[in-house]
Amino acid sequence: MEDLEIIKFLKKELTGEEEAVMLKWIEESVENRRRYVELKNTWVLSGMIPDAGEIIARNKxxxxxxxxxxxxxxxxxxxxxxxxxxxxxxGLTLCLYHYMSGHGGGSDIxxxxxxxxxxxxxxxxxxxxxxxxxxxxxxxxxxxxxxxxxxxxxxxxxxxxxxxxxxxxxxxxxxxxxxxxxxxxxxxxxxxxxxxxxxxxxxxxxxxxxxxxxxxxxxxxxxxxxxxxxxxxxxxxxxxxxKFFTSWKRGMITFSNRRLEDIAKDLERWYSVEILFLNDETKDIRYSGTILKHKPVDQVLEVLRLTSDFQFNIEVINNRLSRIIIKE
Structure with missing residues (x-):
C-alpha cells in the first residue's frame, strides 16, 4: 500500500470502496498496522489541516x-x-513533504x-x-x-x-x-x-x-x-x-487484585532492574495494596513475599542491583 493512499484515508478522501480495501490491508498483518500507525502519528503531530496536501514521512x-x-x-x-x-x-527524523495544487514545496518539521x-x-x-x-x-x-x-x-x-x-x-x-x-x-x-x-x-x-x-x-x-x-x-x-490510577504521581504504586507479574513491570520501570520468574504460577499471585516508591525494591518484595508463597534472589553486577529472580 502506498503511503499516499494511507494519508488520503486519514484525510477521509477515499471512496467507500477504497476505504474498505484500506481497512482490509491494515488488518492483514502487524507490519501493515505498524506502518499505518507510524504515518498516522506523524500526520497528527504535524498539525496539518485537511486541505494542507499530501504527507509522506521518512526517517533521516x-x-x-x-x-x-x-x-x-x-x-x-x-x-x-x-x-x-x-x-x-x-531534527530530520520525521520530515514531512506536502504538495499543494500539484506543486512541490517541501518543508521540515x-x-x-x-x-x-x-x-x-x-x-x-x-x-x-x-x-x-x-x-x-x-x-x-x-x-x-x-x-x-x-x-x-x-x-x-x-x-x-x-x-x-x-x-x-x-x-x-x-x-x-x-x-x-x-x-x-x-x-x-x-x-x-x-x-x-x-x-x-x-x-x-x-x-x-x-x-x-x-x-x-x-x-x-x-x-x-x-x-x-x-x-x-x-x-x-x-x-x-x-486515585488508584494516579497514585504514582504521589510516589506510590496502588493496585487492586493485580497479578504479581504486572506489579513486577512497574517495579522494573521504577527501580531500573530486571525481574525474572522461574515459573508461571508465581506470576498469577494477586495483591491489593499500596507500595511506597522510595522504599528499596528488596523491602517492597519482602512485604509481598510475607503475604504469599514465593522466594526471591537478588543478583548484583558491578556493585549494582541488576536482576531479581522470583521463584516458588
Whole structure:
C-alpha cells in the first residue's frame, strides 16, 4: 500500500470502496498496522489541516542531547522540573513533504522528545500552559511548532495530563495507535508498549477516544476508566477510584487484585532492574495494596513475599542491583 493512499484515508478522501480495501490491508498483518500507525502519528503531530496536501514521512537521523545541569541561558531547561532528563531533538527524523495544487514545496518539521529516565518522573509545561507529568520510562514527543492552535503530542508510557481549556483547539494525545482528544481536562494515560492494553482514566472534564482507524470508541465522564485492547480495539469502560490510577504521581504504586507479574513491570520501570520468574504460577499471585516508591525494591518484595508463597534472589553486577529472580 502506498503511503499516499494511507494519508488520503486519514484525510477521509477515499471512496467507500477504497476505504474498505484500506481497512482490509491494515488488518492483514502487524507490519501493515505498524506502518499505518507510524504515518498516522506523524500526520497528527504535524498539525496539518485537511486541505494542507499530501504527507509522506521518512526517517533521516537523530541528534541526542544529554542534559545534566541547568544553565541560565538554556530555554529548554526552564520547562523541566527535574535535571536528570534526556531531551532528544529530532531534527530530520520525521520530515514531512506536502504538495499543494500539484506543486512541490517541501518543508521540515522538527520534533522534540522528552524522556523520563527509569526511576524518575518529569514535569513539562507546554507552550499553551498545559502540564504533563511523565512516569518512569515514558517518552513524550511533540512538534517544535506546538502552540495554542496546534496541540498534538505522542506518548509511549504513562503520563498525567492537565490540559488548559480551549474548546476551539482540542488537545490530542496519540498513543499506540489510538487518539485521546480533550479540550480542558485532567486525565491519566497508561500506554507502555510492552502491555496489551491502554488505560485512560478521566479525573475531570471529558475526553473522546478514537480507534487506530479513526472510529469513535467512547466519550469518558469524570471517574471513568477505559481499557482499550491494542490489537482488537475492544474497550471496557468502568467507574473507578481515580486515585488508584494516579497514585504514582504521589510516589506510590496502588493496585487492586493485580497479578504479581504486572506489579513486577512497574517495579522494573521504577527501580531500573530486571525481574525474572522461574515459573508461571508465581506470576498469577494477586495483591491489593499500596507500595511506597522510595522504599528499596528488596523491602517492597519482602512485604509481598510475607503475604504469599514465593522466594526471591537478588543478583548484583558491578556493585549494582541488576536482576531479581522470583521463584516458588
Amino acid at each position: 537521523g537523530i541528534k541526542t542531547l544529554h542534559i545534566g545541569s541547568s544553565s541560565p541561558g538554556n530555554p529548554i531547561l526552564s520547562l523541566l522540573k527535574y535535571a536528570a532528563v534526556v531531551i532528544t531533538t529530532i 522538527c520534533y522534540h522528545t522528552v524522556s523520563a529516565p527509569l526511576g524518575q518522573a518529569t514535569d513539562i509545561i507546554l507552550a499553551d500552559g498545559s502540564k504533563v507529568t511523565l512516569n518512569s520510562g515514558t517518552v513524550l514527543t511533540y512538534p517544535a511548532n506546538y502552540s495554542k492552535k496546534n496541540r498534538c503530542v505522542a506518548l509511549e508510557g504513562e503520563a498525567f495530563f492537565e490540559v488548559i481549556s480551549d474548546h476551539d483547539n482540542p488537545f490530542t494525545v496519540t498513543s499506540l495507535g489510538i487518539e485521546i482528544v480533550a479540550r480542558g481536562t485532567s486525565f491519566n494515560v497508561d500506554a507502555y508498549s510492552d502491555d496489551c492494553d491502554i488505560d485512560v482514566t478521566l479525573v475531570d472534564g471529558s475526553v473522546d477516544i478514537y480507534s487506530n482507524v479513526g472510529k469513535s470508541l467512547v466519550r469518558l465522564n469524570p471517574g471513568e476508566n477505559a481499557m482499550v485492547n491494542i490489537e482488537s480495539m475492544d474497550i471496557q469502560v468502568s467507574r473507578v477510584d481515580t
